Amino acid sequence: MNKRSFTAPYIIWIIGGTLIPLAMMFYYGLTDESGTWTLQNILAIFEPGNLRALWKSLLYSAACTVVCLLLSYPIALILRNVKRAKGVIVFIFLLPMWVNFLLRTMAWQVLLEKGGVINGILGWIGLPKARLINTPGAIIMGMVYDFLPFMLLPINNVLSKVPNSLTEAAYDLGASKTQVITKVLLPLSVPGIVSGITMVFVPALTTFVISNMLGGGKILLIGNIIEQEFTVGDNWNLGAGLSIVMMIFILVSMAFIAKFDKKGEGLA
Amino acid sequence: MSSTLVELEHISKSYGSKLIIDDLSLTIHENEFVTLLGPSGCGKTTTLRIIGGFETPDSGRVLFEGRDITNTPPNHRNLNTVFQKYALFPNMTIAENIAFGLRISKKSKQYIDDKIKYALKLVNMEDFADRSVDSISGGQQQRVAIARAIVNEPKLLLLDEPLGALDLKLRQEMQYELIRLKNELGITFIYVTHDQEEALTMSDTVVVMNQGYIQQMGTPESIYNEPENAFVAAFIGDSNIIPGFMVQDKLVDILGVRFDCVDSGFGTNTPVDVVIRPEDVILGKPGEGRMDGRVTHIIFKGVHYEMEVMAGGFEWLVQSTVGHPVGEEVSISVDPFNIQIMNKPASEDEEAIKLDE
CATH class of the missing domain: 3.40.50.300 (P-loop containing nucleotide triphosphate hydrolases)
Known part of the structure; x- marks a missing residue:
């Protein structure tokens, strides 16, 4: 056996798992049901219903990304100065990731639904029931809960690698504690922030499970529309066409993000 | 100042x-x-x-x-x-x-x-x-x-x-x-x-x-x-630190041999540490110095030779521009002003010498 034959499994994997499905997606996306080439499935993104779903997806995933960033950065800053039990604290943040993603989202369903745990508590202390589930808030909440570790990890990775001598040097040169963060830690953690944003924004943009379970099928994100075309609508061509649009969207945003992360340091 | x-x-x-x-x-x-x-x-x-x-x-x-x-x-x-x-x-x-x-x-x-x-x-x-x-x-x-x-x-x-x-x-x-x-x-x-x-x-x-x-x-x-204690003497440069005792002012007993020195105020018959820098040890022909010994090691360091001389039961470190081959019988003498007398360390702590460079 020469060395090359060791790469065979990976080549098979790439062909079977990436290239063939991609080719099929492009074929379906660029043809109609009769098999004639067309761009209508791509242009379908401009239909009002689809455009609205795309807009909502962008809005919710952006909101989720901002919330994740605002939650993660202070924690990562605090973790920098934690000497003992740092691993334990990071572990606690990561622990939910070990529970299946569907189960975690289902748990939020149980918490938020009309006769759910939170409304039960509200009723018990004499407050009126609140409409929690099937709202944009519920979807964003679910997204943040599921994707937070993907923001925290890369930022924590980059920040914990910044040597103490750098912050001490800034402090020594007259910087206040706030300036140490804004002038030294923040610029040095850009790669981590960028990769955190990528790892949260992209899956949040295309999710349909979270919006299905916590949006009750009433709030349609672009992921839901695509899913429905494949399942309920039985229109693979349209589903594939919209998927291509999303893929282009993600590739463009990745290229944009890559500009900030030239060295790829943030990718943990 | x-x-x-x-x-x-x-x-x-x-x-x-x-x-x-x-x-x-x-x-x-x-x-x-x-x-x-x-x-x-x-x-x-x-x-x-x-x-x-x-x-x-x-x-x-x-x-x-x-x-x-x-x-x-x-x-x-x-x-x-x-x-x-x-x-x-x-x-x-x-x-x-x-x-x-x-x-x-x-x-x-x-x-x-x-x-x-x-x-x-x-x-x-x-x-x-x-x-x-x-x-x-x-x-x-x-x-x-x-x-x-x-x-x-x-x-x-x-x-x-x-x-x-x-x-x-x-x-x-x-x-x-x-x-x-x-x-x-x-x-x-x-x-x-x-x-x-x-x-x-x-x-x-x-x-x-x-x-x-x-x-x-x-x-x-x-x-x-003028190192004040054995730690300083050992840490700064090379030196011979030899246990001895002050017989009286300006006279010290090193390894059973009396050497003239310039220090005083240590009392009589007080145990002390004696510091002698290796470049201050003068080698001569047997019988010419204060005590006799034999060269056990020699290495060439460029500016000078570094030798070890066994004399009076102590391995003396000696630096000299003149080398003596291993095995040669030599005598050792030291000028009084090159003998530095130090008090024995009072506690174990002070004695502990860590030279981890």
Whole structure:
């Protein structure tokens, strides 16, 4: 056996798992049901219903990304100065990731639904029931809960690698504690922030499970529309066409993000 | 002596149960080059960090120009630090690194530009302003770190083993460079090192530390020529430390042989440690000196030969420009003024010598 034959499994994997499905997606996306080439499935993104779903997806995933960033950065800053039990604290943040993603989202369903745990508590202390589930808030909440570790990890990775001598040097040169963060830690953690944003924004943009379970099928994100075309609508061509649009969207945003992360340091 | 700049008053510091600095007091004058010298773990870096404001002492006070700054944070102290590993900001150019402190204190652009130029010229790095930090060598990074510190015109510059990571040749060059800088700038340097040669070369005052105590403080000459205890003698240069006893003033018994010396005030028949530098041992023909012995080792060191001579049950370290082959019978004598008498250490602690360079 020469060395090359060791790469065979990976080549098979790439062909079977990436290239063939991609080719099929492009074929379906660029043809109609009769098999004639067309761009209508791509242009379908401009239909009002689809455009609205795309807009909502962008809005919710952006909101989720901002919330994740605002939650993660202070924690990562605090973790920098934690000497003992740092691993334990990071572990606690990561622990939910070990529970299946569907189960975690289902748990939020149980918490938020009309006769759910939170409304039960509200009723018990004499407050009126609140409409929690099937709202944009519920979807964003679910997204943040599921994707937070993907923001925290890369930022924590980059920040914990910044040597103490750098912050001490800034402090020594007259910087206040706030300036140490804004002038030294923040610029040095850009790669981590960028990769955190990528790892949260992209899956949040295309999710349909979270919006299905916590949006009750009433709030349609672009992921839901695509899913429905494949399942309920039985229109693979349209589903594939919209998927291509999303893929282009993600590739463009990745290229944009890559500009900030030239060295790829943030990718943990 | 010029006026006092920094005073440490009864500083103590421990980490957990480990005592790092024990009741240390030290006065540093303006325009002085002070070196804290000692093996790792002796408390020298902690002392520097307390002066810099990165550590707070458990007890005691730090005075700067007579003002108590014990609890003043580093950004409000009129001093700057050159860190052991340079600590340059990798996201900034050389010029931006140097401008950091000046921008924080909101100096005008013209002032900052002039200062950058001046500082780069001072450390011979004029052409490097727009280079990135990781494109220059360790020695150059060290110069930039110094430039970045001095543009803020501190009264005091703290240097934490700044030459430790450089190779020997560069280290020696930088030693001259630092002396020149100190003289040009007229500011006080506190320098931490475990390298005795660095300490002796550059300092006005050397403070030898071990286990959180100051062992001896003085000019490089006095530290080298008149070590006060066995630790200092062993740490600074090579020496023969031989147990003996003072017979009376100016007469010491070494290995059963009486030597004339110049020390007095130790009492009569007091056990002492005797320090004799290897270059002060005079070898002669058998019977010509105070005691006879035999050469057991010899190596050529360039300027001189280094020999070991077994005499009176002690292995003497001898340096001489004249070599004697192994096995040759020789005699040993020492001029009285080259015999240094030290009190025996009072406690086990003082005796503990860690030479982990």
